[in-house]
Amino acid sequence: MPGLFDGTSLQQPVTCEYCTNPRDACVCPRDAAGEPCPPSTQHPRVRREKRRGKPNTIIAGIHAGPNPTGKHGDLTPFLKSLKTKLGTGGGLADSPGGLEIVIQGDHRDALVDHLKSFGYHAKPAGG
Ligand SMILES: [Zn+2]
Numbered sequence: 001m002p003g004l005f006d007g008t009s010l011q012q013p014v015t016c017e018y019c020t021n022p023r024d025a026c027v028c029p030r031d032a033a034g035e036p037c038p039p040s041t042q043h044p045r046v047r048r049e050k051r052r053g054k055p056n057t058i059i060a061g062i063h064a065g066p067n068p069t070g071k072h073g074d075l076t077p078f079l080k081s082l083k084t085k086l087g088t089g090g091g092l093a094d095s096p097g098g099l100e101i102v103i104q105g106d107h108r109d110a111l112v113d114h115l116k117s118f119g120y121h122a123k124p125a126g127g
Pocket of ligand 1: 028
C-alpha cells in the first residue's frame with residue numbers, strides 16, 4: 001500500500017538505493033561515518049594481472065569515502081559480495097593509488113558488467 005506512511009517519520013526506504021539489498025544487508029562501500037558511497041561518483045578500472053603465476057582480476061578506484069587520494073572506509077562487505085557472486089576467492093590490497101580489490105581468476109568482463117549494474121562507471125583496463 002504505497003503512501004501509507006508518506007509524510008511521517010516511518011517513510012523510510014527499506015532497501016539500499018544503490019545495491020538494492022535490505023539496508024541491514026547493504027554491501028556498498030562505506031565511508032568513515034558508515035554511510036554507503038554513491039556508485040555514480042566512482043570510476044573503477046578493472047584489469048587482469050598475474051600474481052604468483054595465477055590470473056587475478058584487480059578493481060582499482062573504488063573508494064569508500066569522498067577522498068580520491070585513497071582514504072577509505074569499509075570495503076569488506078562489498079568484497080564478500082563479489083566473491084559470493086563469482087564463487088571465487090579474493091582480498092583487499094594496498095597500492096599507491098589506494099585500496100584495490102583482488103579477485104582470483106579472470107573475471108574482468110563479468111566484474112565490469114556487475115559494477116555497471118550497481119551504477120558504477122566501470123571500465124576495463126589493460127590487456
Ligand atoms: Zn548498498
